[in-house]
Amino acid sequence: xxxxxxxxxxxxxxxxxxxxxxxxxxxxxxxxxxxxxxxxxxxxxxxxxxxxxxxxxxxxxxxxxxxxxxxxxxxxxxxxxxxxxxxxxxxxxxxxxxxxxxxxxxxxxxxxxxxxxxxxxxxxxxxxxxxxxxxxxxxxxxxxxxxxxxxxxxxxxxxxxxxxxxxxxxxxxxxxxxxxxxxxxxxxxxxxxxxxxxxxxxxxxxxxxxxxxxxxxxxxxxxxxxxxxxxxxxxxxxxxxxxxxxxxxxxxxxxxxxxxxxxxxxxxxxxxxxxxxxxxxxxxxxxxxxxxxxxxxxxxxxxxxxxxxxxxxxxxxxxxxxxxxxxxxxxxxxxxxxxxxxxxxxxxxxxxxxxxxxxxxxxxxxxxxxxxxxxxxxxxxxxxxxxxxxxxxxxxxxxxxxxxxxxxxxxxxxxxxxxxxxxxxxxxxxxxxxxxxxx
Ligand code: S3P
Numbered sequence: 001x002x003x004x005x006x007x008x009x010x011x012x013x014x015x016x017x018x019x020x021x022x023x024x025x026x027x028x029x030x031x032x033x034x035x036x037x038x039x040x041x042x043x044x045x046x047x048x049x050x051x052x053x054x055x056x057x058x059x060x061x062x063x064x065x066x067x068x069x070x071x072x073x074x075x076x077x078x079x080x081x082x083x084x085x086x087x088x089x090x091x092x093x094x095x096x097x098x099x100x101x102x103x104x105x106x107x108x109x110x111x112x113x114x115x116x117x118x119x120x121x122x123x124x125x126x127x128x129x130x131x132x133x134x135x136x137x138x139x140x141x142x143x144x145x146x147x148x149x150x151x152x153x154x155x156x157x158x159x160x161x162x163x164x165x166x167x168x169x170x171x172x173x174x175x176x177x178x179x180x181x182x183x184x185x186x187x188x189x190x191x192x193x194x195x196x197x198x199x200x201x202x203x204x205x206x207x208x209x210x211x212x213x214x215x216x217x218x219x220x221x222x223x224x225x226x227x228x229x230x231x232x233x234x235x236x237x238x239x240x241x242x243x244x245x246x247x248x249x250x251x252x253x254x255x256x257x258x259x260x261x262x263x264x265x266x267x268x269x270x271x272x273x274x275x276x277x278x279x280x281x282x283x284x285x286x287x288x289x290x291x292x293x294x295x296x297x298x299x300x301x302x303x304x305x306x307x308x309x310x311x312x313x314x315x316x317x318x319x320x321x322x323x324x325x326x327x328x329x330x331x332x333x334x335x336x337x338x339x340x341x342x343x344x345x346x347x348x349x350x351x352x353x354x355x356x357x358x359x360x361x362x363x364x365x366x367x368x369x370x371x372x373x374x375x376x377x378x379x380x381x382x383x384x385x386x387x388x389x390x391x392x393x394x395x396x397x398x399x400x401x402x403x404x405x406x407x408x409x410x411x412x413x414x415x416x417x418x419x420x421x422x423x424x425x426x427x428x429x430x431x432x433x434x435x436x437x438x439x
Pocket of ligand 1: 024171
């Protein structure tokens, strides 16, 4: 499928308000928690994309009973058991890594695989700390790649304190889920604070878990045998800030635009992008802040901003903006001066090598962008021109290029854009609702 952004009349202008789909990260976790808690869980506002569907299908294979009440609401109840067949995480790193942790904790013999992209992404980051904990996981390519098999072992863990090497919420979450049945309290120390949805949702479902953050690291302690404290809940998923980000980017970049995104998740570990844009001088405001189901949310308004400044981002700025960095590169093409993104090597291990992908495609559109081993430099403001561009099968690259297309002259044709369904199936119609010319 192609996505065509038509800017030949140069009259794209975005106006209006809408709700973006539910948060993908939180939806994965809500499904998992629903499947392991006693009783029934109702999830409202669940993310509609292919990634969360992959988690739902894996949980069904494990015995979960999932009923779709309507497009946005599901009911889950279950007692999980050894699956008869292989679990397919498809394109979803979060599904594979969180389930590897969960299944190790539940001691269920199981095998997880993924699609050709996921089967190239590193799994040793999860498998190694699980082995340290005393779990048994065997996987392809010397325990680094999927498919991976979880082999039941003792609930008694070998260690009670694990230090993760990479700042990754997926790794931290896998370890927390692996610890749910542990006979001992387990502490996990992460080198930098990463998104804390797992900690929040575990608490919301009744788990005894505490965290002590300081400027250098984050220690999370989960107490022994917490699985028996988890009870089904009604959980309301906020809108996905990582999806809203694209419309915010469009609102800021496209002349005469103003967009309001209602009910978007504003978890402090996810709003790096908003903080960065504010520092760059973009006109963004937040109203109606509230907390529901343990997660903050609110309405975000973004206005066209003629003068945006460059910014220099370092390692400490990366985790809470990680998924928005390709889009930030697009925004940086219109900022005054050179924007530097460093300490972001993790971008190379996402659905594509996002450093290389965004550099190559934005260059085709005339951007002044260069690759660093751990980031990018972008110099602006530079007028972009429409071009034929590729997505590398990566939803966030596809949507970042669509926003670039909205400010480029002429037509931008985005090849293999069907990957947008991974996180934001209604991206095209939402852009159209706001007035953009997208086919
Ligand atoms: C996610 C964590 C991040 C993020 C990914 C979703 C999660 O990955 O990039 O899109 O739901 O935990 P890492 O934890 O590997 O940084």
